[in-house]
Amino acid sequence: MVRRALLIGVALLPLSLILGGLLGRDVAFSAGLGVVVVVANFVAHGLSLAWAAGISVTAVHAVAVGGFVVRMGVIVGLLFALTRTAFFSPLAFGISVVVSTVALLTLEAKLVMSGVGAQLEIPPDPVAVRARDALRSREEAG
Helix, strand or coil, rough: HHHHHHHHHHHHHHHHHHHHHCCCHHHHHHHHHHHHHHHHHHHHHHHHHHHHCCCCCHHHHHHHHHHHHHHHHHHHHHHHHHHCCCCCCHHHHHHHHHHHHHHHHHHHHHHHHCCCCCCCCCCHHHHHHHHHHHHHHHHCCC
16 A cells, blocks of 8 residues: 555656646645655555554554654644745645545545455464463363
């Protein structure tokens, strides 16, 4: 999914730059930056979940919730930092963020509906496996 998201980003970036460029160089830069931020956020989310899936289900949950908070904090911090500059257009940034997010969510929904991820295997949590084995041993002994 990460590779597909990058392909969507590669397609959306020139489009945002061209459309923003019709309204000025600063608007084009801001719109392009919005696309880059959304794609980077999506890629960070996908890679961090893939890493966590190799550890445990608990790690997946922690990365999904905690990662969201961290990524949104970075995006909001970037937005506040950039609004202090003269060349940044918050409107162009916001519009490109919304359009890029909808495009990536549509891609993700299409992939999920087509069965991508159906064979996803999350390894069992080692602590849960030990607890299960200990419980079985006690049941067999008693």
